[in-house]
Amino acid sequence: AAGVIQSPRHLxxxxxxxxxLKCYPIPRHDTVYWYQQGPGQDPQFLISxxxxxxxxxxxxxxRFSAQQFSDYHSELNMSSLELGxxxxxxxxxxxxxxxxxxxxxxxxxxxxxx
Amino acid sequence: DAKxxxxxxxxxxxxxxxxxxxxxxxxSGTDYIHWYRQLPSQGPEYVIHGLTSNVNNRMASLAxxxxxxxxxxxxxxxxxxxxxxxxxxxxxxxxxxxxxxxxRLHILP
Numbered sequence: 001a002a003g004v005i006q007s008p009r010h011l012x013x014x015x016x017x018x019x020x021l022k023c024y025p026i027p028r029h030d031t032v033y034w035y036q037q038g039p040g041q042d043p044q045f046l047i048s049x050x051x052x053x054x055x056x057x058x059x060x061x062x063r064f065s066a067q068q069f070s071d072y073h074s075e076l077n078m079s080s081l082e083l084g085x086x087x088x089x090x091x092x093x094x095x096x097x098x099x100x101x102x103x104x105x106x107x108x109x110x111x112x113x114x
Numbered sequence: 115d116a117k118x119x120x121x122x123x124x125x126x127x128x129x130x131x132x133x134x135x136x137x138x139x140x141x142s143g144t145d146y147i148h149w150y151r152q153l154p155s156q157g158p159e160y161v162i163h164g165l166t167s168n169v170n171n172r173m174a175s176l177a178x179x180x181x182x183x184x185x186x187x188x189x190x191x192x193x194x195x196x197x198x199x200x201x202x203x204x205x206x207x208x209x210x211x212x213x214x215x216x217x218r219l220h221i222l223p
């Protein structure tokens with residue numbers, strides 16, 4: 001079965017650079033979520049989109065922005081990178097938002113900021 | 115957001131049942147109880163969810179207390195592959211997942 005695809009899987013950037021992470025949801029899934037997991041930490045919700053509109057916002061820094069495109073893939077844009085942005089970034093997708101719907105997580109993008 | 119309390123870690127022997135407890139005394143009537151797990155170096159993975167009644171699926175069972183202030187995830191026959199961090203999560207009307215600390219489950223061969 002098709003799963004959530006994230007690219008790239010690994011990314012190394014310098015401080016103050018920008019990064020773009022991509023997420024391709026499971027086919028027919030219209031809702032995408034982004035989570036950040038720092039070293040030794042639990043995943044933290046950043047932002048979500050439903051039908052290409054932002055549906056919820058968590059602890060996402062102002063330096064980050066995201067959008068969902070017409071084909072439902074999503075991109076997380078990160079600017080002025082800081083050392084503390086080094087983390088695993090997970091994307092998840094679901095079919096319709098809602099508390100009863102399972103979220104399917106991708107394998108994550110490991111971002112290292114030097 | 116309503117909070118959950120789980121043991122930091124648990125151990126179990128391979129091929130034995132495992133009962134992972136979760137307390138959620140401030141749960142509201144519309145909160146669903148979800149369990150996700152995260153295997154090493156992987157993204158979180160859905161395990162099971164329920165509202166009031168006990169639930170079974172191919173991965174696990176979820177036993178929910180009558181007052182809904184606690185629940186237990188049951189793995190009927192643990193394997194080494196079940197070693198992971200297990201998260202008990204309350205989800206309200208909105209759809210995001212708020213991860214707590216979780217229980218790190220160790221499986222002993």
